[in-house]
Amino acid sequence: MPLENPIYQLRIYEVKPELRSVFHRRFEQHASRIMRQDDFHILSMWESGNESHLEFVYLLALPNKAVLQQQWAAFMGDEEWQSIKIQIQESTGEPVWAKVRDSILTTVPYAPFCKVYHIFAIMIGIRWHKLKFLVMQYFLKNNPKLFLMPFISR
Numbered sequence: 001m002p003l004e005n006p007i008y009q010l011r012i013y014e015v016k017p018e019l020r021s022v023f024h025r026r027f028e029q030h031a032s033r034i035m036r037q038d039d040f041h042i043l044s045m046w047e048s049g050n051e052s053h054l055e056f057v058y059l060l061a062l063p064n065k066a067v068l069q070q071q072w073a074a075f076m077g078d079e080e081w082q083s084i085k086i087q088i089q090e091s092t093g094e095p096v097w098a099k100v101r102d103s104i105l106t107t108v109p110y111a112p113f114c115k116v117y118h119i120f121a122i123m124i125g126i127r128w129h130k131l132k133f134l135v136m137q138y139f140l141k142n143n144p145k146l147f148l149m150p151f152i153s154r
Helices: 017-037 064-075 079-092 112-123 128-142 144-152
Strands: 007-015 043-050 052-063 097-106
Touching: 007 017, 007 064, 017 043, 017 052, 017 064, 017 079, 052 064, 064 079
Parallel strands: none
Antiparallel strands: 007 052, 007 097, 043 052
């Protein structure tokens, strides 16, 4: 992934509580695997809410908007993914999520990268120091270049 002007996509799924386990199984076993094949960089995933209002949140890092559009087109057009969605919806009788929201985020030049994670921590109710530790641990283990991206790109 080029290190120039990365963008981030925050995706929030409102999950039907009664289909929580089906949603997570589908995302873990299928969606995230296919997304990795299409070169998506999933930074982290969280769950927020309670039994009556459940949200699944994840954050993607991408080099630019053109790549974002190409990767989503490839993912949504993937025959395996299409088949999985149909099979699961037929088995449950309904979609596993009620609503999806997403936002495209760009880092402003004067903001330290960690402030972005602080905002997400507040949004999803995780203590900042715990989220910071988990994010740093993930990046250092899995993709140190991606962790340094906002600092290198200046």
